[in-house]
Structures are given as C-alpha cells and as structure tokens.
Amino acid sequence: MAILLFVTVCLVLMLGYPVALTLAGVALMFAGIGQFIGLFDATLLGALPNRLFGIINNSILMAVPLFVFMGVVLEKSKVAEQLLISMAELFGRFRGGLIFSVFFVGMLLAASTGIVGATVVTMGLMSLPTLLKRGYDPAFSAGAICATGTLGQIIPPSIALVLLGDVLSNAYQQAQLEMGIFSPKSVSVGDLFAGAIVPGLLLLGMYCLYTLILIKLKPDSFPKPTQIQPVNLSFILRILNALIPPLVLIFLVLGSILFGVATPTEAASVGAFGALVIAMSKKQLQLAVLKEVMISTVKVTSMVFLILIGASIFSLVFRGLGGEELIHQLFTNMPGGVIGATLLVMLVIFLLGFILDFIEITFVVVPLVAPILLAMGLDPIWLGIMIAVNLQTSFLTPPFGFALFYLRGVTKELLSSAQIYRGVLPFVLMQLLLLLLLSIWPALITWLPAQIYG
Structure with missing residues (x-):
C-alpha cells in the first residue's frame, strides 16, 4: 500500500x-482505503493538528517569506537590470565579456532570490536578446543563462537550503534517537549556508574556465x-553605485547568519528591509511596484x-502504511551498504526532479530517506549540499529540466x-563533475562549517 501510494501520487x-x-488528497484516500481493509489505523491522523501547528509556528520557516520578499524587491525594482547593464559595461571591453557579466549578475540574483524560475526568467528577458544581438552563439547563451539560474539552489542565502535545513534538522x-544518541547538536541553516559556499564558487569557477577555453x-x-566605455570617474561611480548595494546586502544577510550574529x-528581515532601502535609494519603489512585490511574496x-x-x-499516512519500515529494510539490504543506499537516493531524487519542484522533494522525499541515511553514518551537512546540487543538475538536464521550460x-x-538542450549539456556535465568531486572529497563541503562553528 505504501509503494502504491507513492506511485499514485x-x-x-x-x-x-x-x-x-x-499530496493531501491521495494520502487521505489511501488512509480511508487502508482503514477499510485493516492496514491503517485512522487514529494516527489525530497527530495532524499538532503537526500543522508546528509548521505554522516554525520560526525557521518564517525566513521563507522574508527571503522571497527581498528577492522580488530586487527583481521588480530593476536593481538586477541596472546591475547587469553596469557589469556589461565593465566586462564589455573583453572578448566574451557579456557572458561573464551574466555569470556574475546571475550569481548575485540567484543568491538574492533563491528561486530557479525567477532567476532564469529574469536573466532570459534581460540578457538573451542582447547576447544574440551582439552575435553570441545562441546555444551557449541559453546554456549559460539556464546554468546560472540554477545556482539559486546552492548559492546562499538560498530558500532551498533554508527548507533543507529545517527538514534535515528534524x-x-x-536518526540520533534511532541510534540511541542524545546530543544537543543539530543541523542549522547556517551550517548548510557555510557548506554551500565552496561548492557554489567552485561551480561558478568551472563555468568561467569552460567559457575561457571556448x-x-x-x-x-x-x-x-x-x-568600449572610457574608464573615468563617472564610469567608476556608476559601476560602484550598481554593485555595492546588493553586495553589501548579501554580505550582511549571509555574514550575520554564518557568524551567529542573527x-x-x-x-532575512534585515535583507527584506535592506532591499526596500536599496529600491528607495534608486527611486524604484513606487506603490505599483510594492503591490506587485507583496502579491508575488x-x-x-x-x-x-x-x-x-x-x-x-x-x-x-505513508508511515502509517508501513512505508518507513519498508525503506529502512530496503536500505539495510542494499548491496554496497551506505554507498549503495546513497547512490539509490541520489538517483531517485534526480529523476523526481524532472516532475517535482525542489519544495515537494524537500518536504516529501527527504524526510523519508534522510533519517535512515544519517543513521547509517552520513554527515548531514554533506548530505544536504549533495541533495541541493543533485536537484540543481536535475533542473538543468534535458528534456524535462524545469530551467529549460522557464527559458x-x-x-x-x-x-x-x-x-537550449544543446547549450545546457556541457553545464550538466560540469555539475555532474562537481557531484563526483564532492563525493570523493567531502571536505569541500564540511571544511568551512568546521572552521566557522568548530
């Protein structure tokens, strides 16, 4: 019944x-069928009110609307557009400079919004017509925009990492209870943010190196x-005016989390307020824009x-139908032990990324498999970043990747x-290479959190 429930969903x-x-409707239908044939105890549903209250009362999840608000303000108030124009002027004196400006602005936009669709659509509308007009290869341009847009999965502060942090903490x-360990240590969003910095920058470096080779x-x-814009005081001030505000905002938000200040x-509340200040300083915060921002948020x-x-x-309902025990038995008897189980989970998450967004996978799949993998000895920070990079790759892979549909x-x-498909393939290979490197050298993820938090 548990397997049939998952397949039906x-x-x-x-x-x-x-x-x-x-998710709710199919689960309740299976709960009714299970109760009727004696495979489900309906009294388990009595735990739902406490679960739902816990969700609404979760202080970590309150960061989600604030981070969304921050990103949408920067997008709707044309701060990102002004940044792209300025970076194009800065890098435009070099061959292929527009692509590097797309990488840089896309990284900042991904860090501020954390939503793949918003970043890909915004970068596609702002930069693709200019790239094609200047004579850049259409396939490569499309691949660069899609790949940069998916950086929102791992470049902190990322909504995906906020949600993963809450799920992995639970x-x-x-897993500790199952192993009989009672430790106050937990997994924080800051841990995941710190663990994502090196892989995120490494992936961006791969993109730039690949572009230089091409x-x-x-x-x-x-x-x-x-x-070529002449380098004078006016040019420098224009670049700094576009670059410094979003960089300072991201540094304040990310730094305050990493160093335990907030x-x-x-x-996230500081980020939301800071985004409003930036938009006001650039005289882009009209009432109509604020209304669009609030509705989108x-x-x-x-x-x-x-x-x-x-x-x-x-x-x-899945647990009530014995699904958790089934997964535990499957992983325990899996050839290769923890390595085989991890490979299976990564493959399943990669395939599900074609039909589900990261939010559904984070809330549905990760809570089912993460406790078992963590009980088998995996590092929670390493697992969280691997899942994020895996989903990022899935969203970029033809023919079903979400980023491709958005563009x-x-x-x-x-x-x-x-x-589009031809253009993204090299970037998919680079992300798979990153997954391989993170598997071989887990310290690429775990080193920075250990240095910051000890």
Missing part, C-alpha cells in the same frame, strides 16, 4: 493536478566589443506552506528547444 502529479492538494534528531578554441562565437529569520509563501501541509499529511517560455521566438 507521482502519476497524479504528472497529470497536472496541484501538488499540495494531490531528520538528524530522529573563447580560445572558438573566438568567432564570442565577438569582440564594438563600443538567526536566519532575523537576517504572498503567492510563493502560500505555495510553500500549502505544499508543506500536504506533504505532512502524505508522510503521516523556453520567455524566449519562444528567439531560440528553439534543440538549441
């Missing part, structure tokens, strides 16, 4: 029904700049919490699907 989702309602405590091998695909929720936040409620109902939706007249 996936099938219904593929038919296009809303995720949150599918999973770690559950410029050397195929210079015709990267035209020389036609107009909790993720407190830092409410929509994203409502989606996150509704999915979390549906996932809680699903996980409760295709806003560039139908400029690019074909074949060009």
Whole structure:
C-alpha cells in the first residue's frame, strides 16, 4: 500500500493536478482505503493538528517569506537590470565579456532570490536578446543563462537550503534517537549556508574556465566589443553605485547568519528591509511596484506552506502504511551498504526532479530517506549540499529540466528547444563533475562549517 501510494501520487502529479492538494488528497484516500481493509489505523491522523501547528509556528520557516520578499524587491525594482547593464559595461571591453557579466549578475540574483524560475526568467528577458544581438552563439547563451539560474539552489542565502535545513534538522534528531544518541547538536541553516559556499564558487569557477577555453578554441562565437566605455570617474561611480548595494546586502544577510550574529529569520528581515532601502535609494519603489512585490511574496509563501501541509499529511499516512519500515529494510539490504543506499537516493531524487519542484522533494522525499541515511553514518551537512546540487543538475538536464521550460517560455521566438538542450549539456556535465568531486572529497563541503562553528 505504501509503494502504491507513492506511485499514485507521482502519476497524479504528472497529470497536472496541484501538488499540495494531490499530496493531501491521495494520502487521505489511501488512509480511508487502508482503514477499510485493516492496514491503517485512522487514529494516527489525530497527530495532524499538532503537526500543522508546528509548521505554522516554525520560526525557521518564517525566513521563507522574508527571503522571497527581498528577492522580488530586487527583481521588480530593476536593481538586477541596472546591475547587469553596469557589469556589461565593465566586462564589455573583453572578448566574451557579456557572458561573464551574466555569470556574475546571475550569481548575485540567484543568491538574492533563491528561486530557479525567477532567476532564469529574469536573466532570459534581460540578457538573451542582447547576447544574440551582439552575435553570441545562441546555444551557449541559453546554456549559460539556464546554468546560472540554477545556482539559486546552492548559492546562499538560498530558500532551498533554508527548507533543507529545517527538514534535515528534524531528520538528524530522529536518526540520533534511532541510534540511541542524545546530543544537543543539530543541523542549522547556517551550517548548510557555510557548506554551500565552496561548492557554489567552485561551480561558478568551472563555468568561467569552460567559457575561457571556448573563447580560445572558438573566438568567432564570442565577438569582440564594438563600443568600449572610457574608464573615468563617472564610469567608476556608476559601476560602484550598481554593485555595492546588493553586495553589501548579501554580505550582511549571509555574514550575520554564518557568524551567529542573527538567526536566519532575523537576517532575512534585515535583507527584506535592506532591499526596500536599496529600491528607495534608486527611486524604484513606487506603490505599483510594492503591490506587485507583496502579491508575488504572498503567492510563493502560500505555495510553500500549502505544499508543506500536504506533504505532512502524505508522510503521516505513508508511515502509517508501513512505508518507513519498508525503506529502512530496503536500505539495510542494499548491496554496497551506505554507498549503495546513497547512490539509490541520489538517483531517485534526480529523476523526481524532472516532475517535482525542489519544495515537494524537500518536504516529501527527504524526510523519508534522510533519517535512515544519517543513521547509517552520513554527515548531514554533506548530505544536504549533495541533495541541493543533485536537484540543481536535475533542473538543468534535458528534456524535462524545469530551467529549460522557464527559458523556453520567455524566449519562444528567439531560440528553439534543440538549441537550449544543446547549450545546457556541457553545464550538466560540469555539475555532474562537481557531484563526483564532492563525493570523493567531502571536505569541500564540511571544511568551512568546521572552521566557522568548530
């Protein structure tokens, strides 16, 4: 019944029904069937009110609407657009400079929004027409935009890492109880933020190195700049005016979390307020813009919490039908032990990334498998970053990657699907290489958190 429940949910989702309602509705239907045939104890559903109250009362999850608000303010107030223009002027004096400006601005936008769709759509609308007009290769341009957009999964402060931090903290405590260990240590969002910095910068470095190699091998695909801005005081001030505010904002938010000055929720509130200040200083905070920002924030936040409620109902019914014991037996008897179990989980998460967003996977799949993997001895910070990078790769892989659909939706007249697919393949290979490096050298993830938190 537990396996049938999981398969049914996936099938219904593929038919296009809303995720949150599918998770809750199918789970309750199976609970009724299980009660009727004697395989489910309906009294377990009595735990739902406490679970739902815990979700709404979770202080860590309160960071989600604040981080969303911060990102949407920077997007709607055209701060990101001004930054892209300034970076294009700065890097435009070099062959292929526009691509490097896309990487840099995309990284900052990914760090501020943390939402793959928002970053890909924004970068696609702002930069792709300019890249094509200047003569850049269409396939490579599409791949660069999609790959940069998915950096929002691991570049902190990331909403994906905030959600993963909450889920993995609960999973770690559950794993400790199963092992008979009673330790006050837990997994914090700050741990994941610190663990994601080195992999995120390493991946961005791979993108830049690959671009430099292409410029050397195929210079015709990267035209020389036609107009070079003179370096004078006005130029420098314009660059600094566009660059410093978002950099300071991200440093304040991320630094306050990493060094324990503020909790993720407190830092997110600083970020939200700082984004408003930046927008006001640039005279971009009109009433109409603020209304759009608030509506977008409410929509994203409502989606996150509704999915979390549906996932809680699903996980409760799944456990009541014996699904947790089934997974535990499967992992215990898996050839290769913890390595085989980890590979299986990563493969399943990668495939599910084609049909589910990171929010559903974080709330549905991770709570089922993480406690067992952590009880087998995996480091929770390493596991969290591996899941984030894995999902990032899944969102970029043809033909079902979400990032490809987002870009295709806003560039139908400029690019074909074949060009987008061809352009992202090298970046998919680089992300798979990163996963391999993180598997071989876990210290790439765990070193910085150990240095900061000891």
